Amino acid sequence: MARKVRVLVAKPGLDGHDRGAKVVANALKDAGMEIIYTGLHQTPEMIAESAVQEDVDVVGLSILSGAHMTMFPRVMELMKEKGAEHIVIFGGGIIPAEDVEKLEKIGVARIFGPGTDTGDIVKFIRERFPEE
Amino acid sequence: MRERPSIESLLELFADGKVSAAARLITILEDGGKDAERVLDSIFQRTGNAYRIGFTGPPGAGKSSLLNRVTAKFRAKDHRVGIIAIDPTSPFTGGAFLGDRIRMQAHSEDPDVFVRSLASRGSLGGISNCTDEVVDLMDAFGKDLVLIETVGVGQSELEISEKAHTVVVVLVPESGDGIQAMKAGLMEIGDIFVMNKADHEDAEGAAREIQDTLRLKDIPEGEWEPKVVLTSAREETGIDDLIDVIEEHRRHLDEGGRFANMRKKILRSRVRNALMDRMERRLRASDKVRELLEQRMESVYRGEMSPYMVVRELEELVSIQ
Ligand SMILES: Nc1nc2c(ncn2[C@@H]2O[C@H](COP(=O)(O)OP(=O)(O)OP(=O)(O)O)[C@@H](O)[C@H]2O)c(=O)[nH]1
Numbered sequence: 001m002a003r004k005v006r007v008l009v010a011k012p013g014l015d016g017h018d019r020g021a022k023v024v025a026n027a028l029k030d031a032g033m034e035i036i037y038t039g040l041h042q043t044p045e046m047i048a049e050s051a052v053q054e055d056v057d058v059v060g061l062s063i064l065s066g067a068h069m070t071m072f073p074r075v076m077e078l079m080k081e082k083g084a085e086h087i088v089i090f091g092g093g094i095i096p097a098e099d100v101e102k103l104e105k106i107g108v109a110r111i112f113g114p115g116t117d118t119g120d121i122v123k124f125i126r127e128r129f130p131e132e
Numbered sequence: 133m134r135e136r137p138s139i140e141s142l143l144e145l146f147a148d149g150k151v152s153a154a155a156r157l158i159t160i161l162e163d164g165g166k167d168a169e170r171v172l173d174s175i176f177q178r179t180g181n182a183y184r185i186g187f188t189g190p191p192g193a194g195k196s197s198l199l200n201r202v203t204a205k206f207r208a209k210d211h212r213v214g215i216i217a218i219d220p221t222s223p224f225t226g227g228a229f230l231g232d233r234i235r236m237q238a239h240s241e242d243p244d245v246f247v248r249s250l251a252s253r254g255s256l257g258g259i260s261n262c263t264d265e266v267v268d269l270m271d272a273f274g275k276d277l278v279l280i281e282t283v284g285v286g287q288s289e290l291e292i293s294e295k296a297h298t299v300v301v302v303l304v305p306e307s308g309d310g311i312q313a314m315k316a317g318l319m320e321i322g323d324i325f326v327m328n329k330a331d332h333e334d335a336e337g338a339a340r341e342i343q344d345t346l347r348l349k350d351i352p353e354g355e356w357e358p359k360v361v362l363t364s365a366r367e368e369t370g371i372d373d374l375i376d377v378i379e380e381h382r383r384h385l386d387e388g389g390r391f392a393n394m395r396k397k398i399l400r401s402r403v404r405n406a407l408m409d410r411m412e413r414r415l416r417a418s419d420k421v422r423e424l425l426e427q428r429m430e431s432v433y434r435g436e437m438s439p440y441m442v443v444r445e446l447e448e449l450v451s452i453q
């Protein structure tokens with residue numbers, strides 16, 4: 001009864017590009033994970049509620065719009081309110097180094113910069129959730 | 133990192149209406165085994181109130197988009213809605229891309245709508261083996277309507293007709309879908325046929341084609357005659373008609389004890405399937421059975437024993453009085 005890793009991949013914000021998010025989603029799927037993809041224009045409320053209902057282990061947010069300093073804390077706060085503070089959260093996108101540090105301090109597990117090898121993201125998740 | 137609260141505490145939170153607890157219990161049901169049985173044992177008494185509607189049809193027909201529209205209408209009628217959206221697991225990687233939620237995010241903040249995506253995992257058809265159990269959980273959680281989306285491939289259409297009270301087959305006017313539907317066995321299981329994407333010009337013709345095919349069916353006097361509805365999930369047309377027909381079918385089942393019979397039939401087949409499953413697993417796990425089988429196979433290879441002689445001997449070994 002191997003427990004499957006479930007990952008929610010979402011694209012918050014106003015811009016309409018989710019290519020990066022889709023590439024990551026596909027790589028994780030090919031690595032044998034179950035990906036819940038919620039698409040574009042996701043609000044923190046949508047993301048947190050979806051993560052809870054789907055009982056995911058990991059949430060990955062793709063951010064290009066610069067709203068990262070409000071987005072991540074808000075999603076984490078909402079997940080906590082809903083009793084899901086155990087969910088691991090990571091991000092991808094263009095985020096200045098000083099912000100990365102701040103985000104990791106408040107509990108974002110990792111920020112992947114542009115051009116990240118998707119294999120690294122798979123590894124990052126596998127390290128936390130080895131196949132049982 | 134994968135520590136989970138105890139089942140007892142999850143069940144308590146579940147009884148208090150906590151969504152996160154319900155969601156984690158669904159995961160336990162999905163993983164199967166003893167824990168799943170414990171969860172089901174303790175919630176089953178609270179089930180029996182949810183009406184189940186299955187939506188099936190070819191990939192991309194607009195099932196999720198339609199569910200989104202239908203859910204809005206049901207919510208306006210004060211139904212509490214559970215949605216189970218099932219997508220196939222890749223047989224090569226074991227992974228799955230569950231994308232049905234994309235179309236339903238409008239309801240993600242409504243506390244009376246609970247959407248759960250499931251991968252088909254070990255099941256051969258497009259449906260997940262634990263679908264019944266997840267429906268039960270949503271039922272016990274207070275959802276009075278449970279909508280189940282499955283892709284109409286393989287055996288899933290047969291399976292959905294064993295799980296849903298009303299089966300809605302969603303088709304699109306694109307080339308030859310009527311024929312495809314007939315081939316795939318969809319014509320036999322639908323209580324309602326939706327020709328979606330009615331904003332395409334050939335939709336009406338395609339709907340008529342389905343209607344003509346349905347007329348060829350021999351329907352006994354007084355039984356349900358499958359209905360055809362034209363919808364556009366995109367332009368939000370025909371959705372009220374679809375709701376009306378679903379409710380009409382539900383009323384039809386309520387007459388003359390049809391619904392009660394159907395419920396019994398569904399439960400009976402669940403018990404039977406679970407029993408067969410369990411027996412098969414126990415047979416496979418038994419060393420005694422395996423040893424005897426291996427021994428006797430030599431005789432079968434040499435032509436000294438027929439396959440049935442072996443089976444009779446094995447039957448003695450596991451005999452049930
Ligand atoms: N023109 C038109 N497009 C539609 C309609 N309904 C859905 N679509 C589009 O059809 C595509 C598939 O829609 P979905 O709702 O995801 O279809 P589905 O049947 O759930 O797909 P799978 O779950 O992947 O099998 C999307 O691009 C929708 O926008 C409709 O009524 N008219």
Ligand SMILES: [Mg+2]
Binds near residue numbers: 196197
């Ligand atoms: Mg869908």
